[in-house]
Amino acid sequence: MSVDPMAYETQFFGFTPQTCMLRVYIAFQDYLFEMMLVVEGVMLKKLDGIPGCKISPSQIRKCTERFLLFMKEHFDKLFAKMEEVLLQLVLNIPKNVLLPEDRVQEQYPYSKEEFQALQDELQQLQQQYRAEAAAEQALRAELEEQEAVKAELEKILQCFDGLENICREHGAGNFKESFALLTQSSKKLQDVLKDVEEKSKKMKQHDQLM
Amino acid sequence: ADGGGGPVLSAAPGRAQVFATVVDTFLEKLVAAGSYQRFVNCYRCFYKLQPQLTRSIYDQLISQLEASIKEEIQEVKNEGNLEGLFSSLDKIVEEAKDREEPAWRPSGIPEEDVRSTMVPYCLKHRSYLRSVLREKEEENRKVAESVLMGRDRIAELQQLIQARQQAWQ
Numbered sequence: 023m024s025v026d027p028m029a030y031e032t033q034f035f036g037f038t039p040q041t042c043m044l045r046v047y048i049a050f051q052d053y054l055f056e057m058m059l060v061v062e063g064v065m066l067k068k069l070d071g072i073p074g075c076k077i078s079p080s081q082i083r084k085c086t087e088r089f090l091l092f093m094k095e096h097f098d099k100l101f102a103k104m105e106e107v108l109l110q111l112v113l114n115i116p117k118n119v120l121l122p123e124d125r126v127q128e129q130y131p132y133s134k135e136e137f138q139a140l141q142d143e144l145q146q147l148q149q150q151y152r153a154e155a156a157a158e159q160a161l162r163a164e165l166e167e168q169e170a171v172k173a174e175l176e177k178i179l180q181c182f183d184g185l186e187n188i189c190r191e192h193g194a195g196n197f198k199e200s201f202a203l204l205t206q207s208s209k210k211l212q213d214v215l216k217d218v219e220e221k222s223k224k225m226k227q228h229d230q231l232m
Numbered sequence: 233a234d235g236g237g238g239p240v241l242s243a244a245p246g247r248a249q250v251f252a253t254v255v256d257t258f259l260e261k262l263v264a265a266g267s268y269q270r271f272v273n274c275y276r277c278f279y280k281l282q283p284q285l286t287r288s289i290y291d292q293l294i295s296q297l298e299a300s301i302k303e304e305i306q307e308v309k310n311e312g313n314l315e316g317l318f319s320s321l322d323k324i325v326e327e328a329k330d331r332e333e334p335a336w337r338p339s340g341i342p343e344e345d346v347r348s349t350m351v352p353y354c355l356k357h358r359s360y361l362r363s364v365l366r367e368k369e370e371e372n373r374k375v376a377e378s379v380l381m382g383r384d385r386i387a388e389l390q391q392l393i394q395a396r397q398q399a400w401q
Contacts, residue, residue: 030337035317046308053300057293064289065278077277089266089274096265104258112247112254115321119328120335127336130351137347140354147361154368161375168382175389182396201400 030115039113043105050101054093062086247318255305263294 032038065082069075115121120128132140245253271290272279279286309315328335338345 029340033338034321035312035314037312042308042312046304049304050301053297053304057297057300060296061289061293065275068282068285069278072281075281077281081277082275085275085278089271092270092274093262093266097262100258100261100265104254107254108251112251112318116325116328117334118331119325122324124336124338126352127345127348130348132347132351134344134347137351137354140351140358144354144358144361147358147365151361151365151368154365154372158368158372158375161372161379164379165375165382168379168386171386172382172389175386175393178393179389179396182393182400185400 028109028114030121031113034115034121035113039109042113043108047101047105051094051097054097055090058086058090058093246322248315251314251318255301259298259301263298266294 028039035042062082066079069077069079069082268287268290271293272286275286
């Protein structure tokens with residue numbers, strides 16, 4: 023048996039070439055032995071049927087052993103030659119041959135460092151993407167808020183514009199001024215009311231003390 | 233080897249052909265060694281008694297042995313799909329015929345060998361990530377623009393409202 027484990031051939035064939043040869047050798051040998059036993063059996067049976075036969079079964083056995091020994095010798099020699107040829111020419115993959123399934127090995131011969139660099143790059147890209155996705159969420163959230171705020175502000179503006187239109191329609195150009203004056207006077211009135219309230223409170227207290 | 237009418241003939245016999253030839257040669261030589269003469273020499277006592285039966289026994293022995301051996305070979309070929317594998321291997325070897333340097337072989341260390349098989353997937357993944365990242369960055373740039381515009385607009389509205397408020401004071 024060769025020492026070469028023929029691992030690449032095993033990868034291709036799905037079995038170890040040497041194991042295959044061994045299996046075949048054992049099978050052939052078994053057949054040879056079986057056949058010789060059958061031969062013996064036939065002869066012994068025939069001799070049984072012959073009365074006064076001088077040939078003993080042990081003689082026949084000796085004959086068989088002689089023939090078998092001879093056959094086995096030739097068998098082993100011939101088989102060894104056959105095995106050699108098969109392992110060299112048929113069940114082998116020449117050194118310069120790369121199996122198609124291994125093409126990537128020669129297409130992308132990345133070293134440990136190069137591969138690690140590639141992995142790092144992928145991780146970095148993923149992080150960057152996640153950051154962009156988070157930024158997107160924040161931006162869209164603000165956009166939504168802005169819409170709401172804009173809507174409110176525009177409503178308020180509309181209110182003001184509405185008031186102005188009413189003023190214009192009713193020809194009260196000074197309405198703004200009068201309204202402003204009104205606002206001021208009502209403020210003054212409120213202050214006066216407050217004063218009066220305080221004074222009357224003080225008077226009541228004074229009365230109680232008296 | 234090609235059985236059909238292919239115009240291309242292989243210069244050297246294919247593996248299947250060699251296999252068949254080698255097995256046939258083995259059988260031939262084995263049968264030649266176990267000749268009838270040799271058989272008779274061993275079983276001389278029986279031969280003297282029953283010459284014809286001896287011949288018939290021998291013939292059957294040889295034919296049975298040949299048949300069993302051929303059957304075993306056929307079984308091995310069927311089980312291992314050897315015919316198909318032989319012709320595939322022949323093609324692969326033919327394609328590599330111009331190449332002299334030894335080819336890559338498994339290092340025996342799975343972690344080393346699996347790297348190259350993963351690289352094509354990693355490269356694809358990288359180009360995918362790069363393109364979706366670019367898309368997302370572009371999208372965000374546009375949205376950021378809208379956000380800035382929105383802020384300006386809100387500031388503008390606030391100013392207008394303030395102006396109105398003052399006018400009504």
